[in-house]
Amino acid sequence: MVLVAQELPLVCLMLLLLRREPGVDAQAGQDFTVQQPQAKVTVTVGETLTLDCITSGDAGPGPVMWLKGWGSGSKTVYDPNIEDPSSRVTRAVNGSDTNFTIHIRNVQPEDMGTYYCVKFVKGMTGADEFFGRGSGTEVTVQAKPSPPLVSGPEQRARPDKSVPFTCTTGGFFPDKIDVKWSKNGNPMTAQPPQVTQSRMKTYNMSSTVQVTLQKDDARSQITCEVTHPTLPAPLQGSFQLSRVLRVPPSVEVRAEPSPAEVNKTVAFTCLLKEFYPAKVSISWLENGIRIKGQNLSGPLEVSRGLFELRSRVEVQATEEKNGSTITCRVVHDGQAPANDSAVLWISNTAQGGFQMDKGANVLSSLLLLSMGVLLEKGLLGGLLFFLFKRMNRKASEMLPYPAAPQSPAPAVGSQGLATVSSDL
Numbered sequence: 001m002v003l004v005a006q007e008l009p010l011v012c013l014m015l016l017l018l019r020r021e022p023g024v025d026a027q028a029g030q031d032f033t034v035q036q037p038q039a040k041v042t043v044t045v046g047e048t049l050t051l052d053c054i055t056s057g058d059a060g061p062g063p064v065m066w067l068k069g070w071g072s073g074s075k076t077v078y079d080p081n082i083e084d085p086s087s088r089v090t091r092a093v094n095g096s097d098t099n100f101t102i103h104i105r106n107v108q109p110e111d112m113g114t115y116y117c118v119k120f121v122k123g124m125t126g127a128d129e130f131f132g133r134g135s136g137t138e139v140t141v142q143a144k145p146s147p148p149l150v151s152g153p154e155q156r157a158r159p160d161k162s163v164p165f166t167c168t169t170g171g172f173f174p175d176k177i178d179v180k181w182s183k184n185g186n187p188m189t190a191q192p193p194q195v196t197q198s199r200m201k202t203y204n205m206s207s208t209v210q211v212t213l214q215k216d217d218a219r220s221q222i223t224c225e226v227t228h229p230t231l232p233a234p235l236q237g238s239f240q241l242s243r244v245l246r247v248p249p250s251v252e253v254r255a256e257p258s259p260a261e262v263n264k265t266v267a268f269t270c271l272l273k274e275f276y277p278a279k280v281s282i283s284w285l286e287n288g289i290r291i292k293g294q295n296l297s298g299p300l301e302v303s304r305g306l307f308e309l310r311s312r313v314e315v316q317a318t319e320e321k322n323g324s325t326i327t328c329r330v331v332h333d334g335q336a337p338a339n340d341s342a343v344l345w346i347s348n349t350a351q352g353g354f355q356m357d358k359g360a361n362v363l364s365s366l367l368l369l370s371m372g373v374l375l376e377k378g379l380l381g382g383l384l385f386f387l388f389k390r391m392n393r394k395a396s397e398m399l400p401y402p403a404a405p406q407s408p409a410p411a412v413g414s415q416g417l418a419t420v421s422s423d424l
């Protein structure tokens with residue numbers, strides 16, 4: 001009993017002390033609550049985030065603030081004591097004692113985190129002391145990817161060449177993104193996309209696919225389809241393969257008729273088949289010398305987006321043109337020229353008169369040839385030359401004016417020789 005009597009006042013004092021603190025709260029703040037009805041909020045970059053906070057009860061004087069994060073890393077987002085007109089944060093209901101909802105405009109990826117609505121009370125020292133907080137609102141920021149852009153090679157490429165195409169998009173958040181490629185609606189396999197973070201904390205994506213071009217790709221298109229949680233439907237970017245395809249023409253020259261009768265007209269047609277793009281120029285050459293031809297039309301689109309073109313040139317089949325080469329030279333889309341040629345043949349089934357002419361020619365040619373050979377032999381040549389000169393002089397003596405002294409027989413002879421050899 002002695003023990004009890006001695007300890008009783010101490011116990012009483014402790015009980016009094018214990019009662020004292022709840023006693024203060026019972027007067028101010030016993031039923032005070034801070035409610036954050038939103039557990040999770042998702043907001044898109046650039047938009048305004050609204051964070052709801054309602055208090056009930058009375059906790060006594062002291063501000064309600066918003067903090068981002070809890071503990072050592074926490075940051076004050078809203079403090080009613082600080083007036084900052086440039087702040088992105090404003091109260092939804094100015095001056096309210098119970099509604100502490102705030103708006104944060106132009107949300108950025110770095111605004112991600114958990115936000116707390118916190119009640120402070122004036123402590124004994126006059127400083128704000130923590131009193132209570134809401135359960136927190138977890139904010140997720142997201143950003144839509146920009147419309148995908150597909151780029152291709154700088155220069156055109158021929159069929160069977162494998163060329164890379166790249167699809168890019170950016171500004172999205174979070175980084176989870178999916179890319180699918182297709183050609184004319186058929187899926188293609190691509191390398192995994194590369195995702196990088198930008199200075200703005202959002203992400204950029206680049207995906208590359210190799211495409212082997214085909215001759216009939218002038219009407220093909222490839223499509224890059226991007227899927228992201230922010231998108232209600234995938235975004236697409238596409239590329240027309242006609243922008244990078246070059247199909248060189250096949251070039252073929254035909255002569256009509258062949259062989260031709262002498263002095264008749266021969267038509268040479270140059271046919272350019274299956275080329276792309278339509279940009280082409282044709283020139284005609286006769287034994288390497290330019291002649292004038294005519295395109296029968298502009299390039300015509302015939303099949304699968306490929307073009308065809310015909311050009312024509314008419315040549316008079318004179319005897320000396322027998323064996324002439326007529327060339328169609330094609331410059332397609334600024335590339336090295338492509339050629340095809342046909343030979344002008346003149347048929348030998350000519351009439352008798354023509355044959356006789358030919359015979360006489362041969363006879364005189366033979367005569368001149370033998371003379372030329374003899375001249376070259378020298379001895380007899382000299383004699384002939386002498387006789388020839390004398391004959392000339394005699395002839396000139398009979399004329400009132402002397403003949404030109406220079407009519408050198410060897411010159412005549414060698415000319416004859418030249419004619420013969422070219423005839424043979």
Ligand SMILES: *[C@@H]1O[C@H](CO)[C@@H](O)[C@H](O)[C@H]1NC(C)=O
Nearest residue numbers: 262263317318319350351354
């Ligand atoms: C062809 O034409 C040339 C020149 O016009 C003429 O000299 C020649 O006799 C003609 N030949 C024929 C076989 O008609």
Ligand SMILES: *[C@@H]1O[C@H](CO)[C@@H](O)[C@H](O)[C@H]1NC(C)=O
Nearest residue numbers: 262319322323345346347348
């Ligand atoms: C043209 O040349 C061909 C081949 O050399 C020959 O067969 C033909 O007889 C020639 N035609 C004429 C008219 O000379």
